Amino acid sequence: MSSTRTAPAPGRLPAMTSERGRAHRWGSAIAFEWTKLTGVRSTLWLVLAGTLLTLGGTLLIGASARASGENGFATAAPAPLFAVQTISFTQVAVLLVAVFAFTAEYSNGSIRTTLLSVPGRGRVLIAKSVVLAAMSVVIGSALVLLGTLAASAAAAEYGTFTGAQLGHAVLGTAVSLALTSVFVLGVAAALRSTAGTILTMFVVLYALSSVLPIFGQGWLTDLGAYLPGTAAGVLVTDAADPYGSATALAVLAGWAGAGLGVGYLALRYRDV
Template identity: 30%
Template sequence: MRHLHAEWTKLRTLPSTWWLLAATVALTLTVGTAAVSSVTTQACPDPAACHEDTVKLSLTGVWLGQAACLVLGALAMGAEYGTGTIRTTLTAMPMRSRVLAAKATALALLTAAASAVGILLSLGTARLILPTNGFEAPSLTDGPTLRAAAGSVLVLALVALLGLSLATLFRDTAGAITLGLGALYVVPLLANIINSPTWQDRVQRWAPIPAALSIQATKNLDRLPIGPWPGLGVLAAYAAGLLALGGVLFRTRDA
């Protein structure tokens, strides 16, 4: 508990933490609202025939909100290396594995809380907008909707841990953010550029974000390259694997 309290204190006293959490909520809500507002009966005269996945549409903002979560995760470790305060931390708490575990726990809980706010606001806004456009509003008590919402919260928390893992590996905030953003945005774009259906399918299955965002789908699940929970498992495996590798290096090399 001492380690967790210390990491929570450090995380909450960083001004950038609250700005980035606010950005996560704002981006998730704003982009999601814009997405559901774009669906009208002019574009689709018969809403029932369109089979529009309105739940997934309302959660579109996760695609952009994840960038703020990645930066927050990278700063949680990278800022200490950048200022040299990591030495003070390890002098006061020499059990490095506990330091990293406490940092990951505090980061994941705080990110999940902010993400839940953004997700709930996005779904609530969709319930107000979609009926005025002639579409059925997503039910917050529906099983697939709850799975998509909870899964989206987990996606953002795992992305934050991915940022933490990369910063622990590289001991550099800029390097962690650059590589992390490349994995989040550049790799998925390659799936649209590659002409090979085989490689497109592989990217959709094994790249962390395309696979993880399958958790948001509530319709036509049989057409997904990878199932919702296995897709989320791909991102979890990346985050856990890199965090474990970072933990090994964190324990064995000098601060």
């Protein structure tokens, strides 16, 4: 009894090999960036500083809400809200990790090693973004959980909350912090400068939303509503004003995409 063998379709094996090669290159690039980002002490210290500031801030806000409530003031609020109020400022520690992810390599010259190890400029930027976004999701979620526990303990009955409120705060913070970190990473890739990136970050995320309404121009006030800081606030609090969570997510994604676009153009067309 004879047996027949089916020959592989022409081009199938090379295509499979090519796909595996691309997957391996992407996996190696992401692993490379993960090792670099987690292998420096500054990342650990910044995350630790953000955690301590969050715990301290939420304890203070929770204790203040309890004291005010016991004195007859209407200060009761869900404990997750106290946590996200604190994280809106302590997130700077996490965003600094995004700043140093590029600027530190330019300052010490290791960016040349990075671009030799991973020749594709877009792959370098995306790999850094994936690692940074994943780290931001984990850190943001953990900070909300820890902050909520601290605020709840300090506020007692003035900080009661539901599981849905906690879940929304965790998800909103994780997503907003990830997208904001990616935006900052793109700015860092474009500017190279640590000081310049930090200044730009503070202006865009914090200063402009307070400065634009001063001019009394309606279009400037409207523009301020679409800054990343405002969108992040809507996303973590599920506020309806000035728009809903879906629009806030789109605004943050737009800023993240714009940051990556500018960063890619700088990496692609500017000499190292």
